[in-house]
Amino acid sequence: MSGSPQDFLRSARRAWLDWLEHERRLAARTLAAYAADFDDLTDFLTGHLGGPVGREALAALRPADLRAWLAARRRRGVGAASNARAIAAVRSFFRRMDQIGRLSNPAAQSLEPPRSPRRLPKPVSEAAARALVDGPVATRRDWQALRDRAVLLLLYGAGLRISEALALTVDDAPLGPAVTVDGKGGRARRVPLLGIIGEAVEDYRRACPHEETPGRALFLGARGGALRPEIVQAAVRRLRGALGLPETVTPHALRHSFATHLLGGGGDLRAIQELLGHASLSTTQLYTEVDAEALWETYRRARPRLDRGGG
Structure with missing residues (x-):
């Protein structure tokens, strides 16, 4: 595919977000959160991998790379619920890229969210x-x-x-x-x-x-x-x-x-x-x-x- 890694990343990101907005009909707040989570991942990977993030870099990501990203988020104080949402965003991106034939990474699609204590409702008497x-x-x-x-x-x-x-x-x-x-x-x-x-x-x-x-x-x-x-x-x-x-x-x-x-x-x-x-x-x-x-x-x-x- 022609174009720079940055061109691919911008195009893939836009295609994914358009699909979430118009096909999946995600709420605006959820859409913004997913976009921010994905940008957080690519910003991290730029430093982690030592270069621009494009199709080849995303296709070659290993579970260890994604775990390093999550570990960095935890060090910044990001909570379990936010990390679970970020994982859902990343899995959604890679699943959509695979569906439209632009990118395949089964390891990223199978990333599991961390287990967090289930908060039960507190009913009123x-x-x-x-x-x-x-x-x-x-x-x-x-x-x-x-x-x-x-x-x-x-x-x-x-x-x-x-x-x-x-x-x-x-x-x-x-x-x-x-x-x-x-x-x-x-x-x-x-x-x-x-x-x-x-x-x-x-x-x-x-x-x-x-x-x-x-x-x-x-x-x-x-x-x-x-x-x-x-x-x-x-x-x-x-x-x-x-x-x-x-x-x-x-x-x-x-x-x-x-x-x-x-x-x-x-x-x-x-x-x-x-x-x-x-x-x-x-x-x-x-x-x-x-x-x-x-x-x-x-x-x-x-x-x-x-x-x-x-x-």
Whole structure:
């Protein structure tokens, strides 16, 4: 192939990133992180190999070269999660190059991420979740308090991600018995809603002083712009301080609690997977470890003779 090593590298990098953006439809933040990880690798290799990085250098990379790169990242204080993402980026690049016939390196494609401790969700107790959801209107009834309650109900009562709740528009209202949300990876799903959620949203809409126009964000900040996640997070921090709740009580913990409490009540794991919009059942299965005691209680209720010593 004609051209300098730098020309090949720029062309290959662009082809890979275009594929990730337009074919794989990666989120902009993930795309930027992958690009930065790949650039980090090639910058390291320039010094490690003592010359420009092109097709021949990439094709000749050994596992030891890639391990040296990861070791250098660890010395810089890069954590296990970031290194795992960087490995995923590198594997994606080499896999795509192999698919389009521009470069082949099986060793790079088979690079395994380092094992890291699995962080399990920290659900909120049912009592704490109810207190948190009702907290915004417990002491005041302004439109922002009604807004916060409606948002928190969508997280705890429907299992929405905070980004999904804040992406709703006035065109989605009034929220009926179900709402369609766009989840990760562009996967749309239909989520059933309790009546109390729709009522809370309507209470907020009636109190909100800003005019509704087609396509406008459903939930607004104080000045009329779309509500930002950090505003919801700050509200939760204030509430948990006032209610004496631990720091593990966060907006995302409410989503985990939705799943955990459903599972503890005997909910079907695959149904919960659909409600949460998880691409893989293995992600949902984390909740079986989180709420083991609740699962045992469900089992004991279903088989009461065991508690009485019966057979």
